[in-house]
Amino acid sequence: MRVRILAVGQKMPAWVESGYQEYSKRLPADFQLELIELAPGYRGKGADIARAMRSEGDAMLAAIGKNERVIALDVKGKPWSTEQLASQAEDWRMAGANVCLLVGGPDGLDPRCLQRADQKWSLSALTLPHPLVRIVLAEQIYRAWTLLQGHPYHK
Numbered sequence: 394m395r396v397r398i399l400a401v402g403q404k405m406p407a408w409v410e411s412g413y414q415e416y417s418k419r420l421p422a423d424f425q426l427e428l429i430e431l432a433p434g435y436r437g438k439g440a441d442i443a444r445a446m447r448s449e450g451d452a453m454l455a456a457i458g459k460n461e462r463v464i465a466l467d468v469k470g471k472p473w474s475t476e477q478l479a480s481q482a483e484d485w486r487m488a489g490a491n492v493c494l495l496v497g498g499p500d501g502l503d504p505r506c507l508q509r510a511d512q513k514w515s516l517s518a519l520t521l522p523h524p525l526v527r528i529v530l531a532e533q534i535y536r537a538w539t540l541l542q543g544h545p546y547h548k
């Protein structure tokens with residue numbers, strides 16, 4: 394089974410890279426977690442934010458695999474407990490499904506990406522900075538995997 398994170402934002406600071414790696418590297422080969430970083434739209438002087446989000450949306454929609462289950466990370470989505478995430482992951486594994494998780498940039502996800510999603514997942518009622526979201530995802534996916542394995546990490 395493969396889970397891909399499609400996230401807006403490249404050239405992240407070292408703490409983001411190492412936070413993400415800290416958890417993603419713990420997962421075994423048969424539960425792959427892959428991070429695809431997408432270029433942010435232009436937000437410099439005179440930027441048109443709607444246009445920046447459209448270009449991020451174009452890249453994200455093009456990167457979604459043909460048969461992937463698409464889950465948008467959205468503060469207004471449905472909250473899942475770690476147990477619910479583990480149960481979802483088990484369903485995905487049993488169905489042989491590949492999954493992609495969409496993480497927006499500073500201004501959120503392009504509305505077309507939210508429409509394209511099969512499910513919308515909220516990590517919290519708090520709005521998190523987009524670099525932190527990929528780390529939280531890696532940790533929660535690792536935690537869900539340990540729960541399925543009966544590993545003592547999850548208490």
Ligand SMILES: C[S@@+](CC[C@H](N)C(=O)[O-])C[C@H]1O[C@@H](n2cnc3c(N)ncnc32)[C@H](O)[C@@H]1O
Binds near residue numbers: 465
């Ligand atoms: C800085 S947030 C964007 C905030 C923007 N105002 C919005 O409403 O989406 C960047 C991205 O991180 C993800 N994100 C931030 N907080 C989240 C949360 N609590 N639950 C799920 N995803 C979240 C979403 O994918 C969002 O598009």
